[in-house]
Amino acid sequence: MSPAPSSPARPPGRRRRIGWPRRVFSQVLLMQLAIATGVTVLATGLFLAPLSAQLDDQAMRRALAIAQTTASPEMAAGLATSRPTPDGPVQAEAERIRRSTGAEYVVVMDTAGIRWSHTDPAQIGRRVSTDPSAALAGHAVMEIDSGTLGRSARGKAPLRDRRGEIVGAVSVGIEYDSVRDRLVAAIPGLLRYAGGALAAGALAAYLISRRLQRRTHDLAFSDISALLAEREAMLHGIREGVVALDGAGRIRLMNDEAQRLLGIGPEATGRPLEEVLGAGRTTEVLAGRATGEDLVTVRGSRVLIANRMPTHDGGAVATLRDRTELERLGRELDSTRGLIDALRAQDHEHANRMHTLLGLLELEMYDEAADFVTEVVGVHRATAEQVTEKVHDPLLAALLVGKAAVAAERGVSLRVAPGSLLPDRLVDPRELVTVVGNLVDNALDAASGTPHARVEVDLRADGRAVVLRVGDSGPGVPGERRELIFTEGWSTKEPPAHGKRGLGLPLVRRLAERRGGSAVVGTGPDGGAEFTVLLPDALVEAHGELAPVAPEEAR
Numbered sequence: 001m002s003p004a005p006s007s008p009a010r011p012p013g014r015r016r017r018i019g020w021p022r023r024v025f026s027q028v029l030l031m032q033l034a035i036a037t038g039v040t041v042l043a044t045g046l047f048l049a050p051l052s053a054q055l056d057d058q059a060m061r062r063a064l065a066i067a068q069t070t071a072s073p074e075m076a077a078g079l080a081t082s083r084p085t086p087d088g089p090v091q092a093e094a095e096r097i098r099r100s101t102g103a104e105y106v107v108v109m110d111t112a113g114i115r116w117s118h119t120d121p122a123q124i125g126r127r128v129s130t131d132p133s134a135a136l137a138g139h140a141v142m143e144i145d146s147g148t149l150g151r152s153a154r155g156k157a158p159l160r161d162r163r164g165e166i167v168g169a170v171s172v173g174i175e176y177d178s179v180r181d182r183l184v185a186a187i188p189g190l191l192r193y194a195g196g197a198l199a200a201g202a203l204a205a206y207l208i209s210r211r212l213q214r215r216t217h218d219l220a221f222s223d224i225s226a227l228l229a230e231r232e233a234m235l236h237g238i239r240e241g242v243v244a245l246d247g248a249g250r251i252r253l254m255n256d257e258a259q260r261l262l263g264i265g266p267e268a269t270g271r272p273l274e275e276v277l278g279a280g281r282t283t284e285v286l287a288g289r290a291t292g293e294d295l296v297t298v299r300g301s302r303v304l305i306a307n308r309m310p311t312h313d314g315g316a317v318a319t320l321r322d323r324t325e326l327e328r329l330g331r332e333l334d335s336t337r338g339l340i341d342a343l344r345a346q347d348h349e350h351a352n353r354m355h356t357l358l359g360l361l362e363l364e365m366y367d368e369a370a371d372f373v374t375e376v377v378g379v380h381r382a383t384a385e386q387v388t389e390k391v392h393d394p395l396l397a398a399l400l401v402g403k404a405a406v407a408a409e410r411g412v413s414l415r416v417a418p419g420s421l422l423p424d425r426l427v428d429p430r431e432l433v434t435v436v437g438n439l440v441d442n443a444l445d446a447a448s449g450t451p452h453a454r455v456e457v458d459l460r461a462d463g464r465a466v467v468l469r470v471g472d473s474g475p476g477v478p479g480e481r482r483e484l485i486f487t488e489g490w491s492t493k494e495p496p497a498h499g500k501r502g503l504g505l506p507l508v509r510r511l512a513e514r515r516g517g518s519a520v521v522g523t524g525p526d527g528g529a530e531f532t533v534l535l536p537d538a539l540v541e542a543h544g545e546l547a548p549v550a551p552e553e554a555r
Helices: 024-070 073-081 089-101 176-215 221-237 256-262 273-277 281-287 324-362 366-390 394-409 429-447 504-514
Strands: 105-110 141-147 150-160 166-175 241-245 251-254 295-299 302-310 316-322 413-416 454-462 465-472 518-523 529-535
Touching: 024 089, 024 105, 024 141, 024 150, 024 166, 024 176, 073 089, 073 105, 073 150, 073 166, 089 105, 241 256, 241 281, 251 256, 256 316, 273 281, 281 295, 281 302, 281 316, 295 504, 324 366, 366 394, 366 413, 394 413, 394 429, 394 454, 429 454, 429 465, 429 504, 429 529, 504 518, 504 529
Parallel strands: 413 454
Antiparallel strands: 105 166, 141 150, 150 166, 241 251, 241 316, 295 302, 302 316, 454 465, 465 529, 518 529
16 A cells, blocks of 8 residues: 655644544544434433423413412312402411412402412502403413512412302412523533533444444545555456355356356346356355365356465455466467477388388398388378278367377377267367367276286267267276366376476366356276267258268278
């Protein structure tokens, strides 16, 4: 990661402006503190707003309860038997109730609205300052209003005599300042709770920020954004496939090269590996069930080299390298070496024959020399004719003629089975050349050095399908290894200079399965291995032409 650019130098005399911090820890801490403070203030305000209304309602209900208690038949009797004077029984009883309940005032009035009691004796005998009609009509009243004693919570109740007739009303007021005092008195406790909640939120914000600081290595958001952009550019720019898996074996991410090499699309992200790729060695390697370094696997027609590195969360990151071209060059090198071996064998055989011919001529055995030349030419012509009569494709026929020369030098008899017949209508001759070349090479390796060493190739057309059998006189393949030999990287031979062995037979099977065919191994008539490959739709339609007849059938 490149270091963060240094801030430009500050001109002398200019104050540094306080800006938003760059570090993730500081930004997250400030944001969480701001959120916690805002939530605390909002919750406090939402609590105080209904609290004021509740206190007002409680004060009005208390005033009404005092008024209803005061409006007793005894108070109505005193109203009927006395006069509205400061020393009358109504004033005395009202003041007693006011002092005992803590009310601001208790006013008893008659039906005309004349006061019979008041906190200020001078107001007795005067009309009340507020409208008493609702209470005189028999209704209970609760309100916040202003009167001669200022703003108060009021409760008004009708005053009835023993017969139930309304003879007046009682108005009780509770000083509004006392309600406000209760509200103000509740605020410190509420603020303590709010402060505790804010402190808890600040501590939680600090702990979360510290954890985030450790997880982000104290980087700024801009640095993290730059790292993500660099990672995306690097991930999709490298020419190696990268596949990241989570602990459950699902594909977490993959770059463009991995999609190309595995033949899958971006929709595979988030799905299990086995569901995307299916069962096979590629899945085994990427899932970690096949261990080792530089593991060889074949995906479709591609030869891949895979390495896997586990991650701390139980997942893994796998890298894939395409070795298809390298493998193709290696096989071309093997073919070139085989051609060189064939030429060297022919050169060696030609030199021996030339020496023999020279000796016959020096001995003046001219007739024997002529017979010898005729025999040699006939052998070569017979070998070539035997192949071309049964294998009409020129590439495949040339391959078998060359392999026959190499087999002769190694002391192995290579022949084409008598019933073989393959027309020159192959869809992809190079594909069949690869299959036949791999199987013949393996057969020559197996048969070389055995008594009466021989390899037999049988090529037949079955409709549009091609059936290939290659048998040898070698030791054969044990039953428990007949599937193992088709596994990438498995071989009993030393690896060649250009790479690893164990790729020929897996490629043969993949080529066959790609066409919907098969490749199996069994035991041949000579006791050695016999490989049978079925390639459906390997021949072009004959378009009404007569199928060629085998030479043996023509005779």
